Amino acid sequence: xxxxxxxxxxxxxxxxxxxxxxxxxxxxxxxxxxxxxxxxxxxxxxxxxxxxxxxxxxxxxxxxxxxxxxxxxxxxxxxxxxxxxxxxxxxxxxxxxxxxxxxxxxxxxxxxxxxxxxxxxxxxxxx
Numbered sequence: 001x002x003x004x005x006x007x008x009x010x011x012x013x014x015x016x017x018x019x020x021x022x023x024x025x026x027x028x029x030x031x032x033x034x035x036x037x038x039x040x041x042x043x044x045x046x047x048x049x050x051x052x053x054x055x056x057x058x059x060x061x062x063x064x065x066x067x068x069x070x071x072x073x074x075x076x077x078x079x080x081x082x083x084x085x086x087x088x089x090x091x092x093x094x095x096x097x098x099x100x101x102x103x104x105x106x107x108x109x110x111x112x113x114x115x116x117x118x119x120x121x122x123x124x125x126x127x
Contacts, residue, residue, distance in 0.1 A: 027046040027088060029109075059106050072084070082123075
């Protein structure tokens with residue numbers, strides 16, 4: 001997807017969205033380059049732009065994104081390469097992996113905010 005088209009889609013989706021709860025923050029989510037051989041895997045991370053904290057081993061839930069934003073994330077690698085900033089919150093969800101219960105972080109995305117800056121993508125393997 002071209003950068004101009006991505007910017008247009010992001011801008012047009014932002015203009016149609018309502019305000020969101022204060023508990024949400026903005027994140028740059030991506031593949032961080034870490035590989036593992038046993039679950040849970042720390043292969044993805046999210047940079048919380050409000051605090052500068054990098055949350056390692058986070059998964060993303062995009063089911064709450066508006067349809068226009070889902071189209072952006074479905075058509076390219078913008079999420080896994082850290083090309084966009086998403087609005088959302090971090091939840092801890094219990095997941096059973098090979099008989100053990102793990103409390104794992106999930107970034108619950110509610111909308112795409114904008115294109116990420118290079119300085120915000122430093123934790124990503126594609127940077």
